[in-house]
Amino acid sequence: MNRKLPVYLLIDSSGSMNGEPIISVNEGLRALLSALRQDPYALETVMLSVITFDRDVKEILPLTAVEDVQLDDIVPPISGPTHLGEALEYLIARYHTDINRKSKSSKGDFSPMLFVMTDGKPSDLQLFNEKAQEIKQLNFASIIGCVAGPKAKKEELLKFADPVVSLESNDSSSFSAFFKWVSDSITAGSRSGGLEVGGANKLPPPPAEINIVI
């Protein structure tokens, strides 16, 4: 009888994330997971998936109930491109197979949430542009972008994400604030039960350290 709320995290694991950024992301993911486990609504509804992208796209966590999630640290390659377009293409395929929509016997899932985080710009721009348009046609409840650090390009994520938040620096404190916000957003999503009631389904305001680009 319980509808599921699928949540996808797309995380940049390209070479530039090495060092403090990826350490912060790994910590952020762990904090996110424990926050969701402390929430009785999220435990009942949220399914979490983590997909990383660098030269390759990897589904390091297939859609899993938060209680059962086992997360390994993300280890980026030493260098290489950022295949965000390819990641979106992979995500679209997952969307079509993962999401339980029409079924006579059981209720469909809630519209999924998507969080995309990158510290650079897509290397496969043509594919990216194409898939960004395609993603917008799908039924996501919200798509939130996050650009971290000085080199990140907000314009690209704005093509399909709203809002896009910007972390001025990619140090651990801004990452942890961001992941706290992500978990608050997911928690709010799992509580709202899809009801758009008087702002109940609105995302919580982002923390002070984060700029909303638009």
Added chain:
Amino acid sequence: MSSNIKTVQTFAGDTISYYDEIIGSGTMKDVYFTTDKKHVVAFYRDPLEQNALERLKMITGAYHKGIFEEKNGNYWNNLFCWPTDIVFDGKLHGVVLPKYHQQYFFEHGSINNDFLAIKNREKEGKWFSSPTNRFSRLDKREWGDWKNYLRIGLLVSRAVRRMHAAGLAHSDLSYKNVLISPSSGNACVIDVDGLVVPDKFYPDVVGTPDFIAPEVVATTHLSKEDEKKVLPSRLTDRHALAVLIYQYLFLRHPLRGKKIHDMDDPERDELLIMGEKALFIEHPLDNSNTTNPSLARPADKFWLDTRKLPYTVAGPYLSKLFKEAFVDGLHHPQKRPTANDWEQALIKTIDLIQPCSNKECLSQWYVFDNSKKPICPFCDTPYKGQLPVINLYSERGEGRFIPDDHRLMIYKNQSIFPWHVDRNITPNERLAPKDSSRVGYCIFHDNHWLFVNEKLTQLFDATEAEEKKKIAIGDTVELKDGLKLLVKYNHSARLLLVQLV
């Protein structure tokens, strides 16, 4: 605590000092501990509108006074977390509140050495309202038994009854705004700063999903100015209260069945399930929204099976109200039971429960089903031995005793209270201290059920109408089938007719 201490002036003219470290955040407020360790200050993150400030002044002023300064007003301190004063730090307003009692924080948390790390966190109702959350995730010592959930329902009903009597509506009764402690059987209504006064203070929010009344859900899309838009009120509180009680007792939502209204759009489907098309999963004449336990998780299967565990296991008084709330009154708000109805029904139901002899039973208590062979509906363990039931009759006119529609199940160490021997006494906040302790108790001794008289000066065995025998204080009487006990207490008389099942 190493954080800085700040001070702020209250409207009442006091100075409050608090630690400048957020201990918790709600949807609208950030909360800080005061240095006296007994209170918290909750600052609104956004500036308050004039109307909201006026409302707070009423809540901390006249309404607080009306409820807490009445006779026995202290009683309400356990049932409400009510703001007592307003502060202003030059930019933002806040309220001063009593700190939550320690029992509302997890003492043991989750299983496997608290694998979810929830020890010392608030016991939000949602933890106890799905079978998987309660039985597969929480430590056994946190579960609470069915008797305690009945008591929690009773206390919440009583709190809501008091608010409604004052002309106030809570407007957002939900798991989040009612703290419960199933292990100790207590409850406390919080977040009363958004309460609604008809024609004066309007609701800020429409409520929390799962608890919003169907007529409110069905009109959420309308603009504020639209006359057809339904806003939270005492009538919608009644719906939320019924859902809370049902959910605590049966661990399922009364409107979440198998029926699908929109195959393509789950969000719209939810709106219909909870709104326009809302249908009780146990509707006696329309089973199209019944549950489908075969699709449920293992721990949920039993509780979702409404054939195995229908709402009627809650006994006659509560069943009547569940029907009124979810069949007759679901789309007819005026027909919904009042908080007072729930309170009275729960008081009587608590007299109908008996312990289950199965130590592993998840509920530990169940309501007597009026049959000759009672069986626990939660674990199918039959009752062993003889079961005494006391039927209560009150004197209306000389020597005429009319049934009170009230029975009392006897179990080991069951107490008899003044409200069992005098129909004019109701166990609630108005109970006089002299009436709050027991007048006698029952024991099972040498294969006999005995009643021990502790305080009744005028207790008679009236089985033989012509030959009443006085039972003195300290004496016992065996509870035999057909025994009639006559009690004169205050100025009324009650007859207790014993049945042995």
